[in-house]
Amino acid sequence: MKGVDKVLLISVAVLLVAGLGMVYSASGVMALKKYGDSFYFFKKQLLWVAIGLSAMAVAMRISVPTWNRLALPLLGVTSLLLVAVLIPGVGAEVNGSRRWLRAGPLTFQPSELAKFALVLYAAASLARKGPERIADFVYGFFPYTLVLGVFLSLIVFQPDFGTAVGIAIVMLTLLFIGGARVLHLSSFSVFLLPVIYKLVMGAGYRIERLKTFVNPWKDPTASGFQMVQSYLALGGGGLFGAGLGEGKQKLFFLPEAHTDFIFALIGEEMGFVGALAVLALFGVVIWRGSLIALRMIDPFPRLLAAGLTLVIGVQTFVNLGVVVGLLPTKGLPLPFVSFGGSAMLINLIAVGILLGLSRKPA
């Protein structure tokens, strides 16, 4: 722990504590009715936080060269898991999506691991190639589009469109930082547009979500329901909130109050002031992550730190953007706060690596 970035550590710790409190508030009533134990989700979350913190402590101690060596094998394992999850009987199907691998009472989402593995791979490979070769389209840029294409396809198959879009944004940004030419990036994005269009138009619910995003009040009972309920929760919070545990929206109206829409509940119970504080904490995480990246002398740790900061930062923005109505509905959890194990584990490992890098010159 010596010499690590204390500001980053404390910010994440506060978010974890706030998350535990809000998960209990959001799920207590529902858990009591469903499982006869109002602490059902809280206890599971506590377990995941404990597992995540242990993983963080381990990640912190792994050396930079070791991460570099792990990059490719981890990418291979991840691709196998992503294929495995699609196989009926191996991947657990929930609500029509195969996103989870089940091992006893624990479930794991390989797409969360994919975020991490891709960032690690890209950082290692970009650092090895160096800015000059990356600028070259055939040897520098093109291979990444292939790898990314395969991974995104596997994830879209689950289907988990939200995570795929999130990964695409993080990866393209990381390529940009690594030195890819803006011309290459923009032409690749232009190529992606028709693919995205086809995916959106091919799935009825995605069109609905998009229309809903444009005007949720048009049909507040069906597709716009979640959005409208999120607004109502936030509006009900006002400046100082209804008080901890006092939120009414979670009782029935706000679906996924303990997962994807937990920020709406934070708004309702802790008000604008509380929501802004949580937002600021995430701002601090990005600031400290960026600082760590900028301090790195070698390209690999620099790109790794930047990439991991992006993973957390982009996912946070997408989640908050959805809750406040800036983005169309996507099922992405809020890092450190939302109920859910895989994301918690991966995000805390990312923090562990950042903390390890932040230590005074090793």
Next chain:
Amino acid sequence: MPLATNPRGPQARRILVVMTGLVLLYVLVAFRLFSVMVLSGPELAKKAERQHQRVVLLEPRRGSILDRAGRELAVSVEVESLYGVPSEIENPHRVASLLSRVLGVPSAQLERRLDSSRHFAWIERKLDPERVERVKGLGLSQREVGFLTESRRFYPKKRLASHVLGFQGLDGQGLEGIERRHEEALKGEKGLLVAEKDALGRTIVSGDRNFRPPIAGHDLLLTIDEGIQHIVERELDSLMAEYRPRGAVGIVLDPRTGEFLALAVRPEFNPNAVSEHRPGDWRNRAVTDAFEPGSTMKMFLAAAALEEGIVTPEQTFDVSEGFVEVSGRKIHDVHRYGRLTFAEVVKKSSNVGAVKVGLKLGAERYYRRLKAFGFGEKTGIDLSGESAGILHPLKSWTVHTLPSAAIGQEVGVTPIQLAAAAAAVANGGVLMRPYLVSEIRSAGGETLRRFGPTEVRRVISEETARKLTRILSGATEEGGTGHKAALGDLKVAGKTGTAQKVNPQTGRYSTTAYVSSFVGFVPADDPRLLVLIVVDEPRGKIYGGEVAAPAFRRIAEPALTLLGVPPARPGSVVTVAMGPKNAGESVKR
């Protein structure tokens, strides 16, 4: 660190650009938050409030109550309830007058319900199928009115075990009996729906996101046996017809476990039509009312005296005077006898003999034994409104209390206390807690909780219980007060009671109002049934041996057949296998 002039080249510059962009997006989120939470906050809060008010609660299907064999005693059936969408009804007057004719509700009253800007209003709930069809035939727009499925309590066996079951109130909760006591298990979980307007301005009352279906309640499995219950109900009917009493109670217990096999009460009521009855009709007198039991109490006097070892069954008492005087108060016998053994005192129910035994036993020992039998405290049965009865604390006993209590006066017992205490004698001296519910099951048939026999305490030794049973068997033989309870060759152990009621105006014992009772168990040597009959103010005949004892026989005989206990025929040979020593030994009965 001077970031802008970082020397590490283009990567650092690009990191700065990206992260600054990300932070700007966060600032955008902050502005958006301010706009939604603070600027539009009050308006949104009002909307949320209105939404919470538009919630309509849907009743879940209430759990069924079943007898021990799973036969339905109380079930919930699905019925249709009619609602209106006032904001969509253009002409409330027309709709109200159309519906008024079908529903039989005054048009003005309906119009009031429909004349508002609300999105949802119940018009009439729980309609019978015929009226549902007629409403549908009116051709009203589905935008204006519609039906939702609710549930309604139905008691298929009508008045059978109605005092055990209780009934359901208008707003759905159980009001008496098991329905009330096990409300939590039975009620299930309410569903919700939110009445909202859709894009075209129609109010819609279905959909998935704004609808949470109700969750059915749990089923209860009772210890009651519908067949035996039916026998007891029928017997109480004929007692009511023959003696026109104010009320009556019949209880059948399995003395080995404390399970109620039947519990019937008069006056009766039909739980399907509660509004046609007065509250007194649905009061479960078996648990709420204490009465002075009279001579039935001598069973417990005898138990105490034998257990304390102050008498033997053969010991004799001089009752030839026909009365006994204690501190200036005379207690009389109905008949004149000479000398009676202790067993005969019980058999003939001699008051004089009982008082003499009581005086020999002493207040303290008698009081302690009565308490041990459970008198003066609730049995803890799962029915509401149980009375603890009256057993005055020892220190407030006067000189008259002991002789009175010896013959069952100055003590108040509830029928279930009496039945449970007598069952302890039948059960070899161990008092069992009487119970009615054996199992709670989920709607899917899965067992959630099981209730089994509970021992309260040992009250008397097995030896005492055996001696007492022999004495009580004498009471149903020739010359005993309870001989009309006899069941051919199956030995019956029991005790009669004929108690004078206290006249509430004078505060003295009445000479015309009596409570007749009989409590007994059969077969005496291996009890399967304990039956208690209490008849409140019978007319014509008054004696427990005349009124209640025959009812015991008429209940026990068919009930034993239902339980598969073979009647012992005269001269039949029964093979008793009691172990290697007696194996195969034939006993003539």
